[in-house]
Amino acid sequence: MEVALFIPCYIDQFYPHVAQATLELLEKLGCKVSYPLDQTCCGQPMANSGFERDTEGTTRQFIETFKAYDFIVAPSGSCVLHIKEHQPKIDDLEQFQKEVQSKIYELSEFLTDILKVGTVKGSFPHKIGFHSSCHGQRGLRLSSSSELNEAPFSKAKDLFAGIKDLELVELSRKDECCGFGGTFAVSEEALSIQMGKDRLADHLDHQVEIICGGDTSCLMHLQGIAERNHKSVKFMHLAEILNQAIS
Amino acid sequence: MSSKNLILSKIKNLAQEEKPLPEIPNFETPEDLLETFVNSVKLNKSTLISKMELQDLVNSGAYPKVYSGSKLIEDLKTFTLPENPKDLNDLDLAIIDGQFGVAENAAIWLEDENLGLRAVPFITQHLVIILEKSKILGNMHEAYTKIGSQFSGFGIFIAGPSKTADIEQSLVIGAHGAKSLRVVLV
Amino acid sequence: MSHPSQAANFLKDEKRAHWHDETLWFVREKRDISSKGIPEWEELRKLASGIKDHVLTKLDYYLEELEKKATENGIKVHWAKDAEEHNKIVLSILEEKKCKAIVKSKSILTEECHLNPFLEKHGVEVVDTDLGERIVQFLNQPPSHIVLPAIHLKKGDISEIFHEKLQTEKGNEDPTYLTNAARIHLRDKFMKAKVAITGVNFAIPETGEFVVCTNEGNADMGVHLADVHIACMGIEKIIPRREDLGIFLRLLARSATGQSITNYNSHFRSPAPGKEIHLILVDNGRTKQLGREKFKNSLKCIRCGACMNTCPIYRRSGGYSYGSTVPGPIGSILSPGIDVKKYSTLPFASTLCGSCSDVCPVKINIHEQLYEWRQEITKAQGWSAKGMSMKLANGIFKSPLAYKVSGKVLRATLKTLPNSIIYNPLNVWGKGRTVPEVPKESFKEWYQKNRP
Numbered sequence: 001m002e003v004a005l006f007i008p009c010y011i012d013q014f015y016p017h018v019a020q021a022t023l024e025l026l027e028k029l030g031c032k033v034s035y036p037l038d039q040t041c042c043g044q045p046m047a048n049s050g051f052e053r054d055t056e057g058t059t060r061q062f063i064e065t066f067k068a069y070d071f072i073v074a075p076s077g078s079c080v081l082h083i084k085e086h087q088p089k090i091d092d093l094e095q096f097q098k099e100v101q102s103k104i105y106e107l108s109e110f111l112t113d114i115l116k117v118g119t120v121k122g123s124f125p126h127k128i129g130f131h132s133s134c135h136g137q138r139g140l141r142l143s144s145s146s147e148l149n150e151a152p153f154s155k156a157k158d159l160f161a162g163i164k165d166l167e168l169v170e171l172s173r174k175d176e177c178c179g180f181g182g183t184f185a186v187s188e189e190a191l192s193i194q195m196g197k198d199r200l201a202d203h204l205d206h207q208v209e210i211i212c213g214g215d216t217s218c219l220m221h222l223q224g225i226a227e228r229n230h231k232s233v234k235f236m237h238l239a240e241i242l243n244q245a246i247s
Numbered sequence: 248m249s250s251k252n253l254i255l256s257k258i259k260n261l262a263q264e265e266k267p268l269p270e271i272p273n274f275e276t277p278e279d280l281l282e283t284f285v286n287s288v289k290l291n292k293s294t295l296i297s298k299m300e301l302q303d304l305v306n307s308g309a310y311p312k313v314y315s316g317s318k319l320i321e322d323l324k325t326f327t328l329p330e331n332p333k334d335l336n337d338l339d340l341a342i343i344d345g346q347f348g349v350a351e352n353a354a355i356w357l358e359d360e361n362l363g364l365r366a367v368p369f370i371t372q373h374l375v376i377i378l379e380k381s382k383i384l385g386n387m388h389e390a391y392t393k394i395g396s397q398f399s400g401f402g403i404f405i406a407g408p409s410k411t412a413d414i415e416q417s418l419v420i421g422a423h424g425a426k427s428l429r430v431v432l433v
Numbered sequence: 434m435s436h437p438s439q440a441a442n443f444l445k446d447e448k449r450a451h452w453h454d455e456t457l458w459f460v461r462e463k464r465d466i467s468s469k470g471i472p473e474w475e476e477l478r479k480l481a482s483g484i485k486d487h488v489l490t491k492l493d494y495y496l497e498e499l500e501k502k503a504t505e506n507g508i509k510v511h512w513a514k515d516a517e518e519h520n521k522i523v524l525s526i527l528e529e530k531k532c533k534a535i536v537k538s539k540s541i542l543t544e545e546c547h548l549n550p551f552l553e554k555h556g557v558e559v560v561d562t563d564l565g566e567r568i569v570q571f572l573n574q575p576p577s578h579i580v581l582p583a584i585h586l587k588k589g590d591i592s593e594i595f596h597e598k599l600q601t602e603k604g605n606e607d608p609t610y611l612t613n614a615a616r617i618h619l620r621d622k623f624m625k626a627k628v629a630i631t632g633v634n635f636a637i638p639e640t641g642e643f644v645v646c647t648n649e650g651n652a653d654m655g656v657h658l659a660d661v662h663i664a665c666m667g668i669e670k671i672i673p674r675r676e677d678l679g680i681f682l683r684l685l686a687r688s689a690t691g692q693s694i695t696n697y698n699s700h701f702r703s704p705a706p707g708k709e710i711h712l713i714l715v716d717n718g719r720t721k722q723l724g725r726e727k728f729k730n731s732l733k734c735i736r737c738g739a740c741m742n743t744c745p746i747y748r749r750s751g752g753y754s755y756g757s758t759v760p761g762p763i764g765s766i767l768s769p770g771i772d773v774k775k776y777s778t779l780p781f782a783s784t785l786c787g788s789c790s791d792v793c794p795v796k797i798n799i800h801e802q803l804y805e806w807r808q809e810i811t812k813a814q815g816w817s818a819k820g821m822s823m824k825l826a827n828g829i830f831k832s833p834l835a836y837k838v839s840g841k842v843l844r845a846t847l848k849t850l851p852n853s854i855i856y857n858p859l860n861v862w863g864k865g866r867t868v869p870e871v872p873k874e875s876f877k878e879w880y881q882k883n884r885p
Contacts, residue, residue, distance in 0.1 A: 007876050011876065012875050013875050014872065015869070016875055016876035016879050017872075019880075020876065035877075037877065037880075037881070047804075048785065048804065048807070049807065049811070050808050050810055050811030051808075053812075086804065134784065134785070134787055134788070135785075138791055145787075145788075145791045147788060147791035147792040148791055149468055149469050149471070149474040150475070175788075179745065180784065181783070183781075184784050186862055187437060187781055188437045188440060188781070188782060189861050190437070190440055190441035190444045191441075191444065191746055191749055193864075193865035194447075194450065195745050195749065198451075221866065223869070224862070224865075224867045224868065224869070225865060227866075227867040228865060249512070250513055250514040250518060253514050254514060254714070255497065257716075257720035257724075258496075258720055261720075261723060263489070263490040263491075265487070266483070266486045267487060268673060269480050269483040269484060271480060271676055271680060274476075287693060332657055332658055333624055336620070336624060351683075352694040353693075354694050354698065359705075364705075365657040365705055366654075366657035368653075369650045369653045369654045369657060370654065370657075386679070386683070387678070387679040387680075387682055387694075388676070388679040391678055391679040394675070395675055395676065398702070399700075400506075400701075400703035400704065401699070401700065402700040402702070403698060403699045404697075404698040405696065405697060405698075406692075406693070406694045406695070406696050406697075406698075409649055409650040409696060410649070411564045411565075411612060411648060412581075412648075413563070413564040413581065413582070414564070414588050414591055414611055415587060416459060416581075419609050422564055422615075422616060422649035422650065422651065423562065423619060424651075425650070
């Protein structure tokens with residue numbers, strides 16, 4: 001299967017190892033992966049700050065870069081949600097835009113729904129806490145939401161289920177926001193930090209070794225708070241754990 | 248332009264396309280209505296007592312001023328209601344009949360004819376509602392189907408004793424209205 | 434005051450903020466348990482949402498029907514285009530009855546209209562009879578939550594104010610003791626009031642009745658002892674049929690507190706002999722909101738408060754941080770419709786986590802409307818791209834981190850980005866967090882080297 005990789009700008013800049021893990025993982029699972037070099041950013045930071053209308057150029061660039069591919073995969077639920085729901089309409093690219101919006105997938109979603117890998121086979125002898133990013137969870141419905149009366153499910157946990165010695169803890173507050181929220185992290189700094197501290201405490205109370213998630217932005221925020229407060233816990237993206245476990 | 252016409256014309260000017268009104272389907276109701284109702288009564292911090300316990304309660308003298316409007320249990324101590332409900336401020340115990348109960352939440356439906364005066368179930372210190380066992384419905388949908396065409400100037404679902412949790416979420420029974428609700432099934 | 438500064442203030446007392454968070458989370462958990470006990474919960478939400486959607490598209494029809502039927506039932510119906518007219522109608526009724534003291538049960542609408550200060554200015558004593566509301570009234574505060582008005586206070590605070598106002602024992606913090614003191618105090622007020630004011634939870638055009646729900650029984654104590662009942666409702670409170678109440682009463686209390694139903698659900702259809710019921714239908718900006726396609730369904734709100742209890746921001750910043758009558762997520766989409774400048778920071782007081790939308794019993798897409806308000810606010814106000822980048826940041830070029838970042842990629846990125854992204858407020862980021870380590874090369878550079 002041929003896929004194009006979309007690497008969000010902050011992962012490209014600050015977390016290249018997450019991008020590498022995503023690439024390697026997809027290749028191990030039999031995909032032919034391209035990384036279009038003209039890609040930039042999805043436009044989410046501007047749009048969530050109230051400047052969606054200013055992201056036409058970014059959006060145009062995105063569509064042009066990815067329109068030729070059958071599948072687009074990104075290791076970020078948040079960016080994928082933005083592309084699906086909050087891109088401004090580009091009239092002269094309407095058809096391409098619709099296609100791009102329907103063929104872009106968050107990584108765990110792609111592995112589960114398109115590749116249908118079921119569960120990943122491998123070993124990862126660690127105790128981990130999984131942080132569901134809100135945009136992945138309530139936006140893309142990658143896992144059930146604790147507010148809804150629905151049967152519990154989680155695409156990430158399904159992928160982990162076959163990995164030997166991987167212990168996944170059950171958090172006290174299953175799906176509370178970590179407080180990153182893009183520009184919220186700076187415009188509401190005090191709240192953002194408090195939310196992060198609380199989220200972190202839930203994981204630490206359960207003695208996790210590694211906090212894992214599908215959105216590096218949440219992890220960046222939590223890691224920043226953990227390090228500032230000298231908490232010894234590791235952070236890994238879902239792609240990194242799967243990629244390590246599988247090998 | 249009157250405010251009425253102003254408000255209505257503002258809405259009319261929006262020329263909204265009408266969205267359909269959903270029909271309400273039948274939802275499954277609990278299998279054992281009585282058992283579910285009894286559980287709900289307890290959850291609401293009410294108590295269930297027998298007819299005999301009620302008679303003992305009334306005769307015990309613990310409640311000096313008792314009003315009963317019940318037709319289901321006759322011969323209970325009572326008096327003629329005053330015209331002004333404020334004259335009931337010293338009422339200790341009121342006993343009234345409910346029309347039917349709802350299993351899912353122990354709500355009991357009462358109308359003017361059951362209350363005598365509308366203030367009765369609130370101004371009394373303690374309240375007893377008598378209900379026929381055979382008149383327990385499954386859920387609120389059945390309840391509204393039942394009362395659909397009835398006309399009463401006032402109707403109420405009472406589900407428990409007056410309560411509040413406004414101080415640190417600590418549940419306190421007896422805020423303004425009845426400090427206890429006892430339900431008698433006959 | 435902006436939300437961020439109010440929130441930062443609230444968080445200064447970290448222990449108390451934590452307590453506030455835990456207390457409201459406890460309510461959210463009760464709501465979860467209760468809602469999950471109803472297999473058709475999601476179906477009920479869909480129905481409630483559909484019923485409200487329908488009503489909003491035919492609101493003019495239903496309002497006229499309501500007036501017609503209610504009038505036939507002997508209820509006097511009034512129309513108020515705004516808060517001022519609403520307050521004047523209330524005052525004129527009080528003057529006609531020569532009434533100088535009233536009891537009032539919870540009504541967010543009267544808070545919105547600032548009825549209390551208006552009446553007090555005209556020499557009328559207003560006693561809020563909901564326990565939580567009475568507590569905050571003693572403190573000259575507005576409610577901090579629409580269902581739990583005094584949720585921001587600890588029992589010690591309440592004990593203190595009761596000692597001062599009701600002469601309770603100093604230091605006695607027992608909730609039962611304090612509640613009983615309020616019971617005695619308020620019963621006296623109930624006995625004396627000739628007019629009682631209530632809000633309205635639902636009004637039914639089919640029957641011309643309206644429904645008021647309380648747990649304490651204070652609304653009923655007030656109106657059944659008084660000669661005159663004034664009920665105030667926003668025009669959006671309509672649901673068409675009596676049978677629709679089945680849906681809404683199943684959802685309301687479970688969403689609000691986790692109870693299966695409120696204790697007292699009173700259906701007012703016609704006044705008791707010799708008494709009067711007045712029903713005031715209030716617009717006060719609602720028709721304007723109805724005309725905003727993206728925001729109109731905020732009018733579906735049934736004021737259960739579930740979005741407040743679930744909101745990770747509200748729980749940690751308190752109701753007052755919003756500075757609006759209705760706080761929390763729903764308040765943040767209603768308030769900008771009233772005054773976009775005054776409430777410009779509210780739609781940004783969210784991570785757009787979406788919990789509010791999932792918890793809402795009438796399925797209001799709250800977090801999506803927060804996003805849409807952000808777009809409107811930046812258009813309408815001084816939050817220009819330039820202003821924001823100036824205000825928030827040492828630009829990315831000035832930050833030491835940005836210097837280290839590979840220039841080529843950054844330049845390529847920046848070429849397609851508008852100015853609004855060109856702020857990189859690492860200075861604020863770094864206050865409570867470390868900044869990520871800068872790798873020696875970006876992924877793109879690695880890729881070009883390793884996968885030529």
